[in-house]
Amino acid sequence: MKTDFDNSLSRIGTLSIKWEKNLNKFGKKDVIPLWIADMDFATPQVITNALSQRLEHPVFGYSFRASEYVDSIINWLLSRHGWQVKASDLLFYPPGTVPALDMLVRLLTEPGDEVIVQVPSYPPLMKVVAKNNRVLVENPLIAAEEGYQMDFEHLERCFTRKTKLLILCSPHNPTGRVWEKNELLKLAELCKENNVTVISDEVHADLIFSNTKHWHFNRLDRNQRPSSISIISSCKTFNIAGLPQSTLICDDESLKRKIQFIIDTSQLNLDGIFSAVATTAGYQSGGEWLDGLLEYLKANRDYLCHRVSEDFVDVSVVPAQGTYLAWLDFRKLELENKVIEQMLIQKAGVGLYNGLEFGKNGRGFFRLNFACPRSILDEALNKLVSVFG
Numbered sequence: 001m002k003t004d005f006d007n008s009l010s011r012i013g014t015l016s017i018k019w020e021k022n023l024n025k026f027g028k029k030d031v032i033p034l035w036i037a038d039m040d041f042a043t044p045q046v047i048t049n050a051l052s053q054r055l056e057h058p059v060f061g062y063s064f065r066a067s068e069y070v071d072s073i074i075n076w077l078l079s080r081h082g083w084q085v086k087a088s089d090l091l092f093y094p095p096g097t098v099p100a101l102d103m104l105v106r107l108l109t110e111p112g113d114e115v116i117v118q119v120p121s122y123p124p125l126m127k128v129v130a131k132n133n134r135v136l137v138e139n140p141l142i143a144a145e146e147g148y149q150m151d152f153e154h155l156e157r158c159f160t161r162k163t164k165l166l167i168l169c170s171p172h173n174p175t176g177r178v179w180e181k182n183e184l185l186k187l188a189e190l191c192k193e194n195n196v197t198v199i200s201d202e203v204h205a206d207l208i209f210s211n212t213k214h215w216h217f218n219r220l221d222r223n224q225r226p227s228s229i230s231i232i233s234s235c236k237t238f239n240i241a242g243l244p245q246s247t248l249i250c251d252d253e254s255l256k257r258k259i260q261f262i263i264d265t266s267q268l269n270l271d272g273i274f275s276a277v278a279t280t281a282g283y284q285s286g287g288e289w290l291d292g293l294l295e296y297l298k299a300n301r302d303y304l305c306h307r308v309s310e311d312f313v314d315v316s317v318v319p320a321q322g323t324y325l326a327w328l329d330f331r332k333l334e335l336e337n338k339v340i341e342q343m344l345i346q347k348a349g350v351g352l353y354n355g356l357e358f359g360k361n362g363r364g365f366f367r368l369n370f371a372c373p374r375s376i377l378d379e380a381l382n383k384l385v386s387v388f389g
């Protein structure tokens with residue numbers, strides 16, 4: 001059955017941060033919120049059906065992990081990405097990706113150790129470093145006309161004796177870059193030379209538009225990369241961030257043992273029942289829905305980019321190769337982010353994610369989430385044009 005992504009669902013009354021926290025976030029209720037990264041689309045029916053079926057039994061006691069759950073992940077990676085992963089290389093972290101990153105930073109580094117993050121960056125990737133009293137070392141991406149590039153020369157200068165970890169975001173939030181294999185190989189080579197472990201946050205891995213291919217970091221040849229972990233999740237793919245889970249893929253036996261110890265002692269061998277049911281159903285049968293979603297997102301992306309280039313003055317955007325995020329460039333306006341933010345909220349009535357939260361080189365940028373029905377995107381763009389057109 002074809003999903004109608006044009007269908008506009010009210011999310012009011014569902015405790016949606018995106019739709020019910022405008023007053024806290026923007027100081028104003030009447031704002032179209034296009035900031036936080038979840039989608040305004042219904043999750044695939046295969047998932048709601050599986051959840052309804054489980055709800056028919058009214059006991060929700062401790063449950064073990066079904067082999068179908070593990071198989072669904074392995075089969076998904078093989079069928080969608082062409083990557084054969086061994087069950088023994090999978091570790092499960094039910095609280096989600098950011099909690100997994102937080103745990104890994106504390107497990108793999110000591111206070112005072114240095115952790116490299118490429119900026120601009122999804123803010124929690126920097127927060128898990130700084131809040132744990134590790135030293136955040138920023139490796140700024142280069143804003144080239146055709147899209148962001150990794151700065152390998154600068155990266156080489158970042159490494160010191162204290163550098164233990166690099167947290168990669170792949171595909172990249174907020175710029176929507178899908179890193180090419182040769183870029184990842186270069187990054188891997190430098191980290192291997194400097195004995196720096198790589199954690200690759202790949203929660204957007206399934207949201208790739210045609211003509212581009214995502215390479216999971218751990219899929220690179222073992223001899224060509226350092227010790228590393230790829231983290232994937234069903235939360236972005238199927239719009240189920242409220243049903244958290246994450247899967248760590250790691251083939252370093254010593255690292256796996258350390259992570260498994262934490263999982264055992266924190267009793268995280270148990271899954272949330274609904275997260276496991278939803279993830280299994282999505283990975284088993286959500287492929288067709290995802291194909292439809294990607295078509296819709298790509299059309300939204302193209303429409304957004306077209307409107308920005310035709311109707312906006314001094315605002316530009318490079319089309320995202322993946323994710324559902326647009327990194328809007330307001331730098332030509334030569335205004336402080338807080339001034340632009342006031343124009344966005346007070347004049348246009350559109351809530352975007354302030355680029356300054358993504359690191360210093362987010363100055364002049366705002367992130368827009370285009371995973372919404374076209375009617376909402378259109379309304380927001382019309383409002384933005386009234387101020388920035």
Ligand SMILES: Cc1ncc(COP(=O)(O)O)c(C=O)c1O
Nearest residue numbers: 037096097098099122173201203
């Ligand atoms: C790159 C990235 N990592 C992690 C997350 C959050 O993942 P989780 O909800 O599993 O913690 C997001 C959400 O926007 C994200 O964009």
